[in-house]
Amino acid sequence: MAFRTLDDADLQGRRALLRVDFNVPMEEGLVSDDTRLRAAKPTVDKLRAGGAKVILLAHFDRPKGKVVPSMSLEPIVRPLAKVLGVPVAFATDCVGPKAREAVSAMQPGDVLLLENVRFHAGEEANDRAFADALAANGDLYVNDAFSAAHRAHASTEALAHRLPSYAGEQMRLELDALHRALGHPERPVLGIVGGSKVSTKLELLGHLVTRLDKLAIGGGMANTFLYAQGHDVGASYCEKELADTARDIIRLAGQNNCKLFLPIDIVVAERLAPGAPARVRDIGHVDDEERILDAGPQTVERLCRAMNNSKTLIWNGPLGVFEMPPFDKGTMEAARHAAKLATAGKLVAVAGGGDTVAALNAAGVSDDFTFVSTAGGAFLEWMEGKVLPGVAALNQ
Incomplete structure (x- = not known):
């Protein structure tokens, strides 16, 4: 399969919507295993080095299209900032005015985590209108969440058809390894x-x-x-x-x-x-x-x-x-x-x-x-x- 990587992208000043898998284990409101946070670092680093504004899209648990406070991504901000070694801003929604305002405030190299995409029913329904709303805040799309790639959801499938789309570094590693194991x-x-x-x-x-x-x-x-x-x-x-x-x-x-x-x-x-x-x-x-x-x-x-x-x-x-x-x-x-x-x-x-x-x-x-x-x-x-x-x- 031929897919574009970030080596092919012009990143300077562009808003990069980066789909990651931050569905991490939590204990008493704290991240108990940061493996998936660390897996995202190479792609975030590459986007920042290229001058992009890094906007993170992720899901957590199964809120089934409703806002469930206990399933917010906000507790991930602090451990993510520690892993990345840079400040991480947070928006309390992934679409609409709150997301738009947070994105507008970004400078090249900034990192922003948007709220749980599954708080909207359009995510798991792979809804086109919801994908359009997500795409409105980006200039390009990067998928680094192979672990969520088997689901045809708005942030993993529909969004990729609305913006220039690329495989992130972790996704590239996964696909290359799997190709070596069963492809050829x-x-x-x-x-x-x-x-x-x-x-x-x-x-x-x-x-x-x-x-x-x-x-x-x-x-x-x-x-x-x-x-x-x-x-x-x-x-x-x-x-x-x-x-x-x-x-x-x-x-x-x-x-x-x-x-x-x-x-x-x-x-x-x-x-x-x-x-x-x-x-x-x-x-x-x-x-x-x-x-x-x-x-x-x-x-x-x-x-x-x-x-x-x-x-x-x-x-x-x-x-x-x-x-x-x-x-x-x-x-x-x-x-x-x-x-x-x-x-x-x-x-x-x-x-x-x-x-x-x-x-x-x-x-x-x-x-x-x-x-x-x-x-x-x-x-x-x-x-x-x-x-x-x-x-x-x-x-x-």
């Missing part, structure tokens, strides 16, 4: 898909087996595949009603020459609790009261060998209950091996999704992967082969 990857390509439910990732699995050379399935969803193959899974979480679907995916993988990796051994316990007694079992040898909670050592070793023989890795979802030792071992070992290969330049390793990011952080390897996307739904929909409206709107 260096082969062989290995995918790892984990998590608890097959039902939430049916489209993903069906798409990936037609695009990848190898696909490893882990986590609770692997139990459904093992059950579909006739193996006993004891008291494990298992979507037994999807056994036929799992067999269809196995057949589809074979038809597309995608080698499927399912567990060959597993870690089981009778209860899910920190430090619970755990045992390694061969697949199919699970007692009625036992639950499968992690991939076994042979499974992890085989997966690491598959990484050694691959050029590209795309990862979504843990191999086990990584939040609770000793059931974190499989995910930790696989993550560290992938990171080692990526650091050595032997593997392009791209990962994304909330649980995946948390697992890589727990393993201490997030910075060693080629790219880690903080986007949840957008990353998954991209992996499923879907067109993301916010990205398509940037297409030249």
